[in-house]
Amino acid sequence: MKNRLKVLRAERDWSQQDLATRLEVSRQSVNAIETGRYDPSLPLAFRIADVFGLAIEEIFLREE
Amino acid sequence: MKNRLKVLRAERDWSQQDLATRLEVSRQSVNAIETGRYDPSLPLAFRIADVFGLAIEEIFLREE
DNA sequence: TCTATATGTAAAGTATCATTGTCATAGGAG
DNA sequence: CTCCTATGACAATGATACTTTACATATAGA
Numbered sequence: 001m002k003n004r005l006k007v008l009r010a011e012r013d014w015s016q017q018d019l020a021t022r023l024e025v026s027r028q029s030v031n032a033i034e035t036g037r038y039d040p041s042l043p044l045a046f047r048i049a050d051v052f053g054l055a056i057e058e059i060f061l062r063e064e
Numbered sequence: 065m066k067n068r069l070k071v072l073r074a075e076r077d078w079s080q081q082d083l084a085t086r087l088e089v090s091r092q093s094v095n096a097i098e099t100g101r102y103d104p105s106l107p108l109a110f111r112i113a114d115v116f117g118l119a120i121e122e123i124f125l126r127e128e
Numbered sequence: 129t130c131t132a133t134a135t136g137t138a139a140a141g142t143a144t145c146a147t148t149g150t151c152a153t154a155g156g157a158g
Numbered sequence: 159c160t161c162c163t164a165t166g167a168c169a170a171t172g173a174t175a176c177t178t179t180a181c182a183t184a185t186a187g188a
Contacts, residue, residue, distance in 0.1 A: 001107055015164060029146055031166065038145060039106040041174075043065055046126055056120045062110055079134060093176055095136065102175060105144075 002061045005034040008052050022051050066125045069098040072116050086115050 009019055016034065020027040025044065033040050039060075040048065049056045073083055080098065084091040089108065097104050103124075104112065113120045 001110075016166095017164080026147060027165090028148080028167090032146085035166070037167090041145060042103045042106055042109050042120075042124060044145090045106050045109075045120075046065075046124070049121075050126075056106075056109075057113075060106060060110075062114075080136095081134080090177060091135090092137085092178085096176085099136075101137090105175060108175085 001039045002036065002063060003033065004059055004061070005030070005048070008054075008059065009034075019051070023047050065103045066100065067097065068123055068125070069094070069112075072118075072123065073098075076116075083115070087111050 005019070009016070014022075016030045017027045020030045023030070023044065024047075029040075032038055039045075045056050045060065049059060052059060069083070073080070078086075080094045081091045084094045087094070087108065088111075093104075096102055103109075109120050109124065113123060116123060
């Protein structure tokens, strides 16, 4: 499951640590999700969507 | 994390087994998700959204 | 009553998510 | 060069997600 986290972070000039802090997860989790090593849980996906002010479908993509 | 699975199934007159078959998961998984014992993984949430033709946000609710 | 379908729950096992701790590399600033 | 930040990755551990098998209840129909 692909995602647009890296681009969305870049648009806001947030480091992985910045995003992790806003999500209240570890930096390693942000890195693992961003690099596609695993997908977030559904509740975390909702928090990610909230932090960026987007729908889950606008961040995570069905392809791949 | 609440969800509208029971209502959406009823609208389509699908049993838990019907939905499980469409999702390619066990009936017990559908039951567990529907009764709130656990949340689906993100990929499964996408499949659920696809099966109902809705957005994830229209099926799973932030409240609770 | 007997049978079939639908639903809820439990135990036990495997796979995935998320954590902490650690290491390594690259780039910029002093 | 040294220090700091950012990023990527791995191991070990605990928590969740999902599986199969199984048992229980309720309801509807012949």
